[in-house]
Amino acid sequence: MNRKRKAIAGLLFLAALSVAVAANIPKDTLVVASNSEIFKSFDPGVCFEVEPSVYVKNIYANLVTLKMVDGAFTPVPDLAEKWEQSSDGKTWTFYLRKGAKFANGDPVKASDVEYSYRRAITINKSPAWLFKDTLGLTVDSIKAVNDTTVTIVTNGAPSNIVLSVLAANIGGVLNEKEVRAHEVSGDMGQAWLTDHSAGAGAYVLKEWKRKTQIVLTANKNYFNGEPPIKTIIVRDVPEASDRYLLLKKGDVDVAWQITVEQAASLRDKSEDVALISTPAQSLEYVAMNASWGPFKDNRVRQAVKYAIDYDAIINKVREGFAIKNQQFLAIGYFGYKESNPYKRDVEKAKKLLADAGYPNGFEVEIVTSESDIRRAEAVVVQSNLADIGIKSNIVVMPAAQMYDKYRNQGLQMIVAGWGIDYPDADALAKPFADYTVKQLAWRNAWLDDKAAAMTAAAAKEINDKKRAQMYIDLVQYWQVNGPFAMLYQPIEYWGIRKEVKGYDKAFEGYNVHCNFTLISK
């Protein structure tokens, strides 16, 4: 009897466990599998990482937003229905649309814009330099003239820069009343905004259970109307193979950060799952320290540029998920004109080395980060360099160690990438060509005054035609003299279930322009 009872209890237990495992995802819910380890905060004044910023962008409305028009980012109205620029180009006046509300029903007022911008400058977190340095804003630069008009006084930066920065996450407009209600010891609501939201965008942050999931729900008061997808669940799945299996099995609609091999298999043959891709807002490069030994000689730097097999890296390492782009401007950016002067030419590279006095090569250290792709790229570069007699050793460093050395000009050679901060040519020209801003050109000790002056002049030119030509000239000069061998512009991709519609449109501009309201099922 006792045994029988135990057996029945055991069977009941198993029956309880055997309820179907596969979750049925409702039609108005989008489930995303992502490694959310990088998520730190949903505060628009704090968040500066690519993936979390995708969600912040959909939670907060800005004065303006960017849209892809004919392959180029174009500023279009968001909370502001129109704007004017003073004749000296410094004072901007924005007129807010009537009737826009925050998610909690409060009206959006010009004073909210003033508060949000001043707050971003005051708390001074990672993205604050966009306001302070790029636009030259201080807390006194922003003024609410009345409930629907706000003026901003900039340093006179060209209009594309101003509007691109205002469209970035840092320009997200917060509900002043709600944020003030959640202030803790003068933190301007930072602790609360880490995992809550107070915006007027299409979605509201409902829950962030760290290392488990993030839940966004549709904003019923959104001024463009409620989006078709009512709930977005971002499941934290740290392992790429798990994300891929969940997608194939239909337990998630979208998988982020799958490996290039998985993406290639989806591209080549897939039944229920499609692959969506778009040019990433980043660039991959090899850089040489222009103050180190042989790299002081530009002929040696050019030899390296001619030694690298760009096609092998794009087609083998990236499985074709990359676009050949050998300048610092990303495709579709202001001033971009296709220009790829370098391709593998071992003889030419050897001759350049010999001319520079290194007929037998030399030894160099290549540093890279722990990513699989970067390591594979470093290996290709290593073997390419070996072909022209340069012996190189690859050193893989964790980010904390690598950036410390890099910032102090302490590396000989590096394989790395650069994510773009705002979609204007200046956001790329400055780090890559102007050493005075102490970014990439400085880290590689390329202290070229001509390039720095050209960059500064282009940043101030308000005649668009002239400005575009200035970038074309700068790119040409930089390609010949600079310390960078640009490998490619990556292609970002997602595996998505075929029933998900509009994802390609929604992610056309990756994190710069991602709009979940265009997605439906």
Place this chain on the structure above:
Amino acid sequence: MELSSFILKRLILMVVVIFGVLIIVFVVTRIIPADPVGAILGGNAPPAAVDAMRHQLGLDKPIFMQLLDYLGGVLRGNFGNSLVSSRSVITDILEYLPATIELAISSIIFAVLLGTTLGLLSAVFRNRFIDHFSRVFSILGISLPGFWLGLILILFFYYRLGWLPSGGQYDMFLSPTRVTGLVLLDSVITGEWNVFFNAIKHLILPTFILGYSSTASIARIMRASMLDVLHQNYIRTARAKGLPKKTVILRHALRNALIPVVTIIGLEFGGLLSGAVLTETIFSWPGLGRYIVNSLLTLDYPAISGGTIFIALIYSVVNLVVDILYAALDPRMRA
């Protein structure tokens, strides 16, 4: 020595150990030639922003001053704020620790039950089928990489058969009430039985993967210890008295054979707590292991120190309990 003074002595030793761990972790993390601020702000941050943050976090002070600041904070129960999450390290740890403890407890229960049973059967039926089976099972458990095996099991039980979930603590559409943070316990307290059964299902694969190698070690030790005991004179005497084999093994031999096993259980449990990061990664488990490893990669000083101290504390407590059990089982230990 009395049991109470034995415990007191061990407690004092524990404080010394924790203090030592604290100093070592602090010094080791600071002397690495790396900068956490660079990693946290990302590759694009301009130097002025990096310097400002270093100053804000007090990282521009001499190491000795930083250590004093830190120790002062710890004595007041303040482990500092994580450089990455900006939250108090204690808040972070208390959020992730329960998931790790839940998985470690379920794994150790699994390992002890299966390991002792296999070890016992191997010893009793030496060189028979069960002994060979147990030996192969143990060798695989110790030698197969958990990461690989975990992925294979997910592929089979989740993707092919659909019997078990691929990861997480429970299904995404459930929202259990948090009481202690231990999902199973919480669901029993609040009577959310659907959560309870769902969470059990989510525990099966990670428990197996995490507990497998411990099962193997326990089985090997148990077998050796049992064989040793079975050859003792008192067992022969018990048999000679005509007691049934089952009684001799379970009443007389098992208790004595368990003594070395108890020691290894303490060590294994510590290993399960601190070595769960791979299992947590493959099974999307929201535990402390991932938190600590991520802290290491970004060199998040307060989080590394806080996390390590918590693990050391639990490890010490578990081993103290084991020693007490040991002392209770074997009075000679108290000498």
